[in-house]
Amino acid sequence: MTLVTTSRRSTPVTRAIAKDLAFATGARYLPRGKHGLREISCEHDLFIVFEQQKSDILMTVYQEGEPCLMRLVKSHETGVREGLLIKGIKTSDREIGMILDAGECPVIYTDDLEDGLFLSFDGPQRRHITLALEKIR
Template structure:
């Protein structure tokens, strides 16, 4: 699993991406001037994190083919209490179905509009999903 960002990410988005890679047991690769082809060839699964306008976006690729675009309106960073959770946690069935073949994701009965993951240094991220109706 490779995680990268848009070419010139803001520092908080870079930290977010590094923590996402940590949670998924993957590797963060700074994009810099590298083309997508160079980064996509590193691993079968690639996540690209970016911010476009007022939304954040995680693009999921498998074997260089787009699989799913995960839009979220905002995210918060909390201090994690308790055990570290590896992978993603969501109550959203669509998100779970789209991602479970490529990424470690757990389904819960609540939290339909959020996606949660744990980063390094006791950080817990809570993403507010932009639900596609």
């Protein structure tokens, strides 16, 4: 099962994004606390860590204990969801989509490249989150 967590010193924004992504993907959310990455990687083959990096948020995807994908969250927008709740994610980033699609997360791909890379998902309590991403590696 996939796990979504934050850095040890997370901010309310990174926690909210991580919790909502876990909700949308059907993953487990773990408040990091004193859990080390080594401990987490022993229990989970796939996990995502959100951490604050100055004014941006860094999203790192780990597979089998090794970082396999890093994205900088350049901006995030939280709005009110219109209509029905949709489980899964909508993204223009094929790499993230393929990693999450391999699990139990439904992925909708879009080729809307005018806006660059984005990741969009529905959270609880009628929240809808859109993350503008930038490739790091």
